[in-house]
Amino acid sequence: MEYELGFALRNAWLILAIPFLSFLLVGLLVRPLSEKAAGIIATLAVFASAAFAYAMAAEFLTLGAATGWKTFVPWSFEWLRFQERMAVHIGVLVDPISILLLVVVTTVSSLVHLYSLGYMHGEAGFGRYFTFLNLFTFSMLGLVTAPNLLQMFVCWELVGASSFCLIGFYFDRPSAVAASKKAFIVTRFADLGFLLGILILGYFGYQVAGEVGGTRQAFDFLFLTDPVVMGKLNAIGAGILGIPVLTLALCLVYMGGAGKSAMFPLHVWLPDAMEGPTPVSALIHAATMVVAGVYLVARLFPLFATSGDALLVVGYIGAFTALFAAVIACTQDDIKRVLAYSTLSQLGYMMFALGVASVEHPLGYTASMFHLFTHAFFKALLFLGAGSVIHAVHSNEIWRMGGLRRKMPVTHLTFAIATLAIAGIWPFAGFFSKDEVLAAALGSGHYGIFGIGLLVAGITAFYMSRIYFAAFWGGARTEGASHAHESPVIMLIPLVVLAVLSVVAGFFPIGEFVRFGAGHGAPHGINPAIAAAGTFAGVLGIGLAWAIYGSGGTARAEALARAFGGAYTVVRRKFYVDELYLFVTHKIIVRFVAAPIAWFDRAIVDGGVNLSAKGGRLFGFALGSLQTGQVQAYGSWFAGGAVLLVLVLWGLQ
């Protein structure tokens, strides 16, 4: 490295060490002593991480202009050595998107930690909660800064495990336990594809590494995204079913990403994951972990772009998920579930933004990261606001709220800002990023996807306004809502901070440094035509919602539901995807695959083990019967044995 690194980048290991040590300290030492201290120490540690991440970002930004935003690994050590050129390092990789994610993750995580001090106050398992939250933060930072596929995979599983622990935080509630299992199993299923993809990439990467020479490691991102290496990988040709090896491997890798980012058809776990405490939903299931899939595709974007076909898969699945989830969100009554479907929809947005990008039109890459950046803030804000409301009303049902506008002014104002932001209204953050995504789709000639994007923008504005009007306008519909009052200050501070970020994040010139390819993707100004169309869709959605729900009554909504009849029910039941999965797993897999295997296991495997055990016991009893206790018998055996021994020795000579 010919450039002088600053303190933060020279000591980049601290970004992982701080939350990890805090996790150990809090989990093992502090928690048994004082639950309260555990929460405070965990929160301070994450704030320290955030400060460190900002320092890294500042140094990188000053350095970046000089180096042309080069990717480099300021710190790493060898962890596993399989072969020469196939060693795995633990390290910290620094490039624009990892820095971007570092800032987002630490910011949201520290605010959620702070918020949780108020939200979780008095809950049993307060210390456990913060321990897992710290573990999650560490794992997520490890994922973001992974310099190779294997570290990413390990941290990928770690975030999955901490997500599992936090969804099932209320482990005495069967629904929470079921949701945590569902999330874990679905994402693990997806990770199987990821692992296969890693193995294929590693296998061929190792061969290419041998051809190319040098000391670079097959799993490293810097190696895999090297143009020479990518060319060789792309030239390998057909794998299975005529699909090129590279495309196959990337589709498998994408399967992992789709599981984590809850893309259709692996989206079923995310709405259920709302069983976890609301701040967890804000952090893990809205702002950070679920964008890991997007980040994975972005991290390997040069490879995806080389393959082309894999990127199309990403794009179309993303667009479909965006529309599919947005439609479902219109019919849900649980405020957190609406937000969950909205997250699905926005993740679809980020995915198709990546999908429409290419080497010639790389704007989607920037747009996707931009949307990830802004979405993290306003979606976390929406969840924390919803948490604040739930905290006050003690219900998730939007029809059990109403009229909270006056009773919870700060929550109301910040929620309104977030709603406008996600609806894409100027000057809030969502406007800029959504505009850029749509511009990318149009600019690269994907008109269908552009159309879907525009439609989704309108639907998004509609269902977000729907819950906003239902919860905050009109009169209180229940006892709980009429006695609601504003949350404590410690919960309001994060709301205000996030609200400010939701306003200003859009002005952040992210295109200056997050871009793909030299020269291209220069800072993109606002395209008036697209901006007008997007804004029109947003305003239309809000207006429609106001017309139906603005009164605070439910009469018009019910009439509308009746009018749509069967279609409404299908959407409300989420297109019966869950039912379909249950049918496939219970009726088909369990009966025709699992049951015979279970029988084989019980009858043949266990039977064999039991048979050998029984045989052993019988043999033991037979030997025991030699022990008659009579000295004559023992003596006879002795003499007989000696004679036999002599004969054997004689015979063997």
Next chain:
Amino acid sequence: MLMLPELIVVVTAFALLVVDLLVSERRKPILPMIALAGIAAALVAAWMLPQSGQLLGGRFAVDSVSRWFRIIFLIAGGLTIAVSADSLNGRGAFRPAALSSRAEFCLILLFNLAGMLFLAGARDLVTLYVSLELATIPLFLLAAWRRDVESSEAGLKYVILGALGSAFLLYGLGVLYGLTGEMRLEAMSGALRAGPAFWLGVGMVVAGVGFKLTLVPFHLWAADVYQGAPTQVTAYLSVASKGAGLALLFHVLYRILAPLAPHWDGVIAVLAALTMTVGNFAAIVQKNIKRLMAFSAISQAGYLLLGFLGHDGAPGRGVAAMLFYLLVYVVTNLAAFAVIIWYSGETGREKIEDYRGLSKTHPLMALAMMVALFGLAGIPPLAGFVGKFFLFSVASKAGLHWLVGLAAINSTVSLYYYLGIVRRMYIEPAGAEDRAVRVSPMLATVLAITTLASVILGVVPVFFETISFQTADWLKGTLW
């Protein structure tokens, strides 16, 4: 000078007799302490003395192998006295488990120990046989020490079958002497000529050794004697007597029969296979913990026998592995026996099911027992695992892969009954009447030492390396 450890032990034994007459009854708990001090002094002497040399015209000699045998015997003897001290002093809560006549008990045990030490150094037939008898006959007395029905029966059975074993051994040695006309072991090896009479002699000698080492089918006495004898004596039998058997077998195979080395692999392998298999499978169905430990000890003898294999590939490795495992086995088995002695001495109960819930009433004792049992089963990282690993690798290098497989299966089988005890201690609840009983400082010390040793020997490689290095030295000098 070379005989210093033996002399110290014998002098201590006689000193005990005199002191016993002089001190008052109240002061007599000092007697086991004197015995311990004597053994400790002998241990220091054995450690400090030069590693080679001979006396009495070559009839008695020291080399690195016999030095390690002596060290192990002294450790075993010392630990046995230490775990017996409470019963000898009548401290146990369960009166019938107490041992009478402490001076005589220690005296006889020390004589026996001296016999084993002489055995390690013996280099001619007469010395060998006399020291072997000294290492055997006192055990008959010890087995019958309590004079109740079981103990007497054990003693009597032991005497009769022991005499049979001695007779075979003596007759075999006589035949070998007749064939060679030599008394010195190394000289005999030079004069041997194979023939029917020779094989008769060898067969009988091996049968006699088999008695001592509880090799199948010469093992049948072990279960009855181990169960009936006082537990302290059982502990001693299972480690020291077995060690003496190994020393004897070492003399026979590596000195008298040295030129025939390539021939004995098959026989040893079959004996080892039989011994470990029969011992382990018979142990599965036992209900009495002492009887279980008897069969466990038989199977361990089978493992130890593996050390005599593989003479042509890497000479000496087998000896080192055998000595190391013997050392590990001594400390690990005595740790388990210390718990058994304590429990039966305080409660009089020695069924396996009586150990249920021990982890609730005595967490530390249960922990020590568990570590010891895991060590015997050979679970990493305990010394038992490392020791077995070296022994198995000896068999593997000798090309006997079937035997390694069988030994591995046997280790798994042994896990069943060792874990059975652990399960009772840790998973089953304590009985309503089970309550904490006293643990004496002496016992706690012994347990702490043996448990730590059974871990450290496995984790710190220097012990095996030292034994390996020194015995390799011996082999270079003498045999090959």
